[in-house]
Amino acid sequence: MGIATRKRREAFFQKNPHCVFCGGGTPATTVEHCPPRAMFQNRHWPEGFEFPSCDNCNHGTADHDLLVSMIARMDPFTEAGDRDGKLNGLMHGVHKQFPGLLQKMLPSAVEARRSNREFGISPDPGQTHQEVGVVNVTDEMREAVCVFARKLAKGTYYLHTQQSFPNEGCLLLKWFTNSDLLLDGRYTTFDLLQHMAGEVPPIQRSGRYLGDQFEYKLSLSPDSDILALQAIFGKAFGLVIFGCTIPGKLEASIERLREQNQNDGPFAVLQSRSLRNQIE
Numbered sequence: 001m002g003i004a005t006r007k008r009r010e011a012f013f014q015k016n017p018h019c020v021f022c023g024g025g026t027p028a029t030t031v032e033h034c035p036p037r038a039m040f041q042n043r044h045w046p047e048g049f050e051f052p053s054c055d056n057c058n059h060g061t062a063d064h065d066l067l068v069s070m071i072a073r074m075d076p077f078t079e080a081g082d083r084d085g086k087l088n089g090l091m092h093g094v095h096k097q098f099p100g101l102l103q104k105m106l107p108s109a110v111e112a113r114r115s116n117r118e119f120g121i122s123p124d125p126g127q128t129h130q131e132v133g134v135v136n137v138t139d140e141m142r143e144a145v146c147v148f149a150r151k152l153a154k155g156t157y158y159l160h161t162q163q164s165f166p167n168e169g170c171l172l173l174k175w176f177t178n179s180d181l182l183l184d185g186r187y188t189t190f191d192l193l194q195h196m197a198g199e200v201p202p203i204q205r206s207g208r209y210l211g212d213q214f215e216y217k218l219s220l221s222p223d224s225d226i227l228a229l230q231a232i233f234g235k236a237f238g239l240v241i242f243g244c245t246i247p248g249k250l251e252a253s254i255e256r257l258r259e260q261n262q263n264d265g266p267f268a269v270l271q272s273r274s275l276r277n278q279i280e
């Protein structure tokens, strides 16, 4: 490590002494990139998305980062997800860390034909339905997206408030794949939230626009105790995260929704003191 790099690191940890991913009480020893660098073409990750992290929080999610980076590059319309030619390498990595997963993601010929008919996809000459079909969402993918989403929520919260999201706070996730895009041309979940005020920061590196790969809108209450994060990853998937730093508040609204039997779809619990977490 050169002197300039070491000085930069020292200054970074002086300014950001604690890990932002485990509540703010653990000293930071590493710099975590979230979203992961591999998600971006040529590893041109957006400026400012570097976070102080403890060793556990940084390296404990390497496999999930790999899988999410691969998923985020999937594009049913163009080859845009593989402009840098790195997708194959990511798939090899995923195959090594999650044996059998790629096969599980690939729809059977019958499934592919059925879903392609539903989405109006027709294979080009020489292509099979399976090759152009929508992938199956597996438990491994769900878990990886949950782990990633929890980090992204905490990272963006820190970026906008300079505070760590507390361990007793609650984070809930709803995510969706590009099947909405195929059916409706847009992510319909965002329609419900389009009037919510929030910040949409430019995602870029050295003036290069990266919003085609990652874009988000963060809404925060005036005292930063409630957050709503909406994010899109290329043409691959989107997510909405609701968070509250005060324990019990968000949990109560979810319970109310369930009592009223509103079909608001299932939320994945990323963090909560009282609701059972779907990931640990």
Ligand SMILES: [Zn+2]
Binding pocket: 019, 020, 021, 022, 026, 053, 054, 055, 056, 057, 058
């Ligand atoms: Zn940590």
